[in-house]
Amino acid sequence: MExxxxxxxxxxxxxxxTWIAAPPERVWPLVAELERMPARSTELESLTWLGDGPGAGARFRGHNEHPSLGRWSVEGTVVECDAPSRFAWEMDGEDAPSARWSFDLVPDDGGTRLTQRARMGPGRSGLSRAIDAMPDKEQKIVFVRLREFEAAITRTLEAIRAEAESSDERA
Structure with missing residues (x-):
């Protein structure tokens, strides 16, 4: 992690x-079907497509809860959907996307190298309000939130790996 x-x-x-003992074609649905994400998350409680998904341009609404940030809902847009290699979405912010999340799937040694990324900003989010309230603590606030993203990514990658490698997914 970095x-x-x-x-x-x-x-x-x-x-x-992470490396997954399954081809990208088997891993792809596990990343592109965002409605599967709440089962892998401690923050995302539910996700609903706002029309057809999960292609590029598809919109969705996520409902979240966090001990420090409370409950909120936010909409997002799939910005890249290049099966079976890249899937990315951006969350709506006040003036631009507040975050960008992505998966890259690369064939690797008979399996898949799956990378997940999360980027903050550039648009304002709930975290921006915390920073506004304590501007002298911005670096600590950002650091703590990145650590939470890191933990979420680790949990998600492990869940996807386990699902892709399970006998149920191979059938």
């Missing part, structure tokens, strides 16, 4: 990857 940037305006990013 991240760069310490201030929200720097659009800091965190990423991680």
């Amino acid at each position: 991240w760069t940037g310490a201030r929200y305006a720097d659009q800091p990013e965190v990423s991680a990857d």
Whole structure:
């Protein structure tokens, strides 16, 4: 795991990857069907497509809960849907996307190298309000949130790997 940037305006990013003993074509539905994500998340409670999904341009609404940030709903848009290699979406912010999440699937040694990334900003989000209230603590606020993203990515990658490698998914 690594991240760069310490201030929200720097659009800091965190990423991680895992190797999966399954071809990208088997892993693809596990990343492109975002409605599967709440089962892998401690923050995302539910996700609803606002029309057809999951192609490029598809819109969805996610309902979230966080101990420090409370409950909120936010809409997002699939911005890349290149089966079976890249899937990305951006969450709506006040003036631009507040976050960008993506998966890259690369054939690797008979399986798939799956990388997930999360980038903050550039648009304002609920985190921006916390920073506005405590501007002297911005770097700490961003650091803590990136650590939460890191934990979420690790959990998601492990769940996807387990699902892709299970006998149920191979059938």
